[in-house]
Amino acid sequence: MKILVCPDSFKGSLSSFEAANAIKDGLLKVNPDLEIITLPLADGGEGTGDCLKEAVGGEYKEVQTENIFFEKMTGDFLSLSDGSAFVETATAGGILTVEKERLNPLKASTYGTGLLIKNAIDNGAKSVVVGLGGSATNDGGMGALNALGVDFLDENGAAVKPTGENMIKVRSVSLRDEFERYKKVKFTLACDVENPFYGENGAAYVFASQKGASEKETEMLDRGLKNLEGVYENYTHKNIQSVKGTGAAGGLCGGPFAFFDCVIKSGFELLSEKSRLEEKINSVDLVITGEGKTDFQTFFGKLPFKVSFFAKAKNKRCILISGDISPDANTREMGFEKAYKIMDETITIENAMKNAYNLLVEKAKSIEVEG
Secondary structure: OEEEEOOOOEOOOEOHHHHHHHHHHHHHHHOOOOEEEEOOOOOOOOOHHHHHHHHHOEEEEEEEEEOOOOOEEEEEEEEEOOOEEEEEHHHHHEHHHOOHHHOOOOOOOOHHHHHHHHHHHHOOOOEEEEEOOOEOOOOOOHHHHHHOOEEEEOOOOOEOOOOHHHHHHOOEEEEOOOHHHHHOOEEEEEOOOOOOOOOOOOHHHHHHHHHOOOHHHHHHHHHHHHHHHHHHHHHHOOOHHHOOOOOHHHHOOHHHHHHOEEEEEOHHHHHHHHOOHHHHHHOOOEEEEEEEEEOHHHHHOOHHHHHHHHHHHOOOEEEEEEEEEOOOOOOOOOOOOEEEEOOOOOOOHHHHHHOHHHHHHHHHOOOOOOO
16 A cells, blocks of 8 residues: 655644654554655745755755844755755744844844845746745835845935835835846745735734734834835836735735746645645555644645645545644544544643654554555
8 A cells, every 4th residue: 555644744843754754653563564655744834945855855055144133144045956946034034033022023124035035046046935934024025125136215215224114114116237137036925824915904914913013013014014015016017915915924925026026825835836746646545644733724724634635636535643633623524534633631732742753653553544
């Protein structure tokens, strides 16, 4: 029997690589004759780069960049063997790049993320994938665009610093010579939210408080985003407010989308294409996926449900194994033939987190692989 093991991470305890290996180990302990393919997956957030590297091949390249407050730091991008590159927003623009008490989206910028993109292109990448998870910024993409040759001007024609608080001051843009080079590159913006650029469901009102903004500051940021969107539209003739997802990463998605050749894709869609997930599902008898906790939200597009959807389309059986499964999760309705969970009344959460690998191995031993 040939089995594809393709879980998400078990957040807080196991990476998707560790989870895939644990499931494989458990299955082989019971039946060493099984042919098992492991394919760690991610949804565009943490771990996406590692999953792309595993699927496509490539190497991380270390470069100098800047954090959200323009302070020098070392970062990296992933140079993939297919000629593309992957840049993770969280690397230079993420919540963890500065101390929590310093977070301030008014002063923060995506400039460092732009430097990583610039380095990737200067290194030869013909296309760049930008993972938009975990950002600490809300500058509408000004910083990243500034690093790629776009200057932002106020009513007096003076350049303004590309930060969240200065979005409201922008009246026009000016392009430096290097912009033309970067304009030839194709971008894929990987995100798993559909928020618009501004408004009640936009970048500021939904996410800015998580990044340290007060209610008053959030209102200011939203006004800035609305102003900036107007400037973008006047210059590029693209109405980014009408495009789903442009509010991702504090509007970082919207800025490049306005100026460059961009496609917005879910992280899962991107990774499933790069890893040839459908082709691999078609080649096996059984698919096993999983996540840290399965609840009713899984049905609305979380990674295991998407895997089950692909499996169903290929008439393949699909089994779920999770850290825990909520009573509100109808796994049959989600397309899973069987569902297994690690947690029971004898296991504490602390024990489950500490011994996640071994517990997952043991649970995988109980999976009934025969239909």
